[in-house]
Amino acid sequence: MNIHELISVFVFLIATLIIFWRPKGLNEAWPASIGALIILLTGVVSQADVYDIIHKIGGASITILSTIVMAVILESFGFFHWTAARLTALANRSGYRLYWYIQLLCFLMTLLFNNDGSILITTPILILLLRNLGLKPHQQIPYLLTGALIATAASTPIGVSNIVNLIALKIVHMTLLEHTAMMFVPAMLGLLFMSYLMYLLVKKQLPVKLPQAAHDIEERFFTKNYHPLKGTISSNEKKSRSTFMLKILLFVFLIRCSLFIASYLSIPIELVAVLGSIILLLWRWHRLGTNPVDILKKTPWHILIFAFSMYVIIYGLHNSGLTDLLLKICVPIVDQGLFQATFLMGALVTLLSNFFNNHPALLIGTITLTEMNLDPITLKTMYLASIIGSDIGSLLLPIGTLASLIWMHILRQNKIKIKWKDYLRVSLIVVPLTMMVTLLLLYGWVQFIFSL
Numbered sequence: 001m002n003i004h005e006l007i008s009v010f011v012f013l014i015a016t017l018i019i020f021w022r023p024k025g026l027n028e029a030w031p032a033s034i035g036a037l038i039i040l041l042t043g044v045v046s047q048a049d050v051y052d053i054i055h056k057i058g059g060a061s062i063t064i065l066s067t068i069v070m071a072v073i074l075e076s077f078g079f080f081h082w083t084a085a086r087l088t089a090l091a092n093r094s095g096y097r098l099y100w101y102i103q104l105l106c107f108l109m110t111l112l113f114n115n116d117g118s119i120l121i122t123t124p125i126l127i128l129l130l131r132n133l134g135l136k137p138h139q140q141i142p143y144l145l146t147g148a149l150i151a152t153a154a155s156t157p158i159g160v161s162n163i164v165n166l167i168a169l170k171i172v173h174m175t176l177l178e179h180t181a182m183m184f185v186p187a188m189l190g191l192l193f194m195s196y197l198m199y200l201l202v203k204k205q206l207p208v209k210l211p212q213a214a215h216d217i218e219e220r221f222f223t224k225n226y227h228p229l230k231g232t233i234s235s236n237e238k239k240s241r242s243t244f245m246l247k248i249l250l251f252v253f254l255i256r257c258s259l260f261i262a263s264y265l266s267i268p269i270e271l272v273a274v275l276g277s278i279i280l281l282l283w284r285w286h287r288l289g290t291n292p293v294d295i296l297k298k299t300p301w302h303i304l305i306f307a308f309s310m311y312v313i314i315y316g317l318h319n320s321g322l323t324d325l326l327l328k329i330c331v332p333i334v335d336q337g338l339f340q341a342t343f344l345m346g347a348l349v350t351l352l353s354n355f356f357n358n359h360p361a362l363l364i365g366t367i368t369l370t371e372m373n374l375d376p377i378t379l380k381t382m383y384l385a386s387i388i389g390s391d392i393g394s395l396l397l398p399i400g401t402l403a404s405l406i407w408m409h410i411l412r413q414n415k416i417k418i419k420w421k422d423y424l425r426v427s428l429i430v431v432p433l434t435m436m437v438t439l440l441l442l443y444g445w446v447q448f449i450f451s452l
Helices: 004-020 027-042 045-074 079-091 095-112 115-132 137-153 163-172 176-205 217-225 233-263 269-286 292-300 300-320 322-336 338-356 358-370 376-391 402-411 420-449
Strands: none
Touching: 004 027, 004 300, 027 163, 027 300, 027 402, 045 079, 045 115, 045 163, 045 233, 045 269, 045 300, 079 095, 079 115, 079 217, 095 115, 095 137, 095 176, 095 233, 115 137, 115 163, 115 217, 137 402, 163 176, 163 300, 163 358, 163 376, 176 217, 176 233, 176 376, 176 420, 217 233, 217 292, 233 269, 233 420, 269 300, 300 322, 300 358, 322 338, 322 358, 338 358, 338 420, 358 376
């Protein structure tokens, strides 16, 4: 092993360890950026490589950042409190019904935004809701855990729901429409299987009858922020707020659809995403009279630094021969057929994700794929299998995704303790089974659509 290989492996392992550990809540961008700086200064990654990295991750990072800005804007409108109130009403004091509405909420938020944005939206909503219902800690855990799992896994059906998915799409030269056509059906069926399996596992822990809510969450937020001297809000005001919230969600949905149209027309999707966030910012300014500067302060700009830095580190591993090693392992199995290739890629990225996090795992897997000289169908099917490993398989351990790390950080901030045994009791059963089912469905669906 030469000096460049030693530097690459050492930097990768130390950076990954610190990202998992996050001493004193350290932002994950710090270890990643310091590691990338070492890689660059030692010449493991060249200047030409840096330009290639910027080209590949720039658009994806801006797109994801724009959708997170939309999520932050929603919070300022009181969306969290409005949604918590709606869930309380829809559940109608049924613990089982609440489970399914939480699953639906977490799924939709990921589709409308992305997995990280969904975690940032849904986790505070669920904490608000569950505390208002006065549920005991052991009763809160099933809702919080299953909600987080489905929110993260729900980035599988469409490519724009995860930054690393978008980056990988660029590498394999696949459009959003192609991704959706090949992935949406098997991924959706896989998610339904996952939700039902989790329900069977946690059903005994769910309260059959929910306690009466302590107060109206929406009313408390509204009176505090808009009418501090007014004790209650009228039913007409509630209807007006609901109409407004639905208009915002419709706008976000239209922006989401526009990304696919832009991809089809070869228009950079980041332009559409940025335009959508700017319109929503101006809408907020007009309605609330609040200067957009506060949103700029709340925006997690470190995501750009994190994405670039992690890719530099992965490129260092690539230049040092990691992908050559993976090629020697993978090629003999891939040559046996598409079925074996599909399960190989899903298993490989699952394994790498749970050891090193899904961001570097999917990037390593995708770069390896591009070195195999595969036919287009095999390449795209294996890429989608790696997405399943990255978005679902990575959930085996609570450190497998950035979204899971964010989720645990939010829980710690709110003094909610979920032990590893609570997590593993669900994930060790749900994740492997969901993985196998979804990979099998992907293989079958690809065979079906390309036989037409």
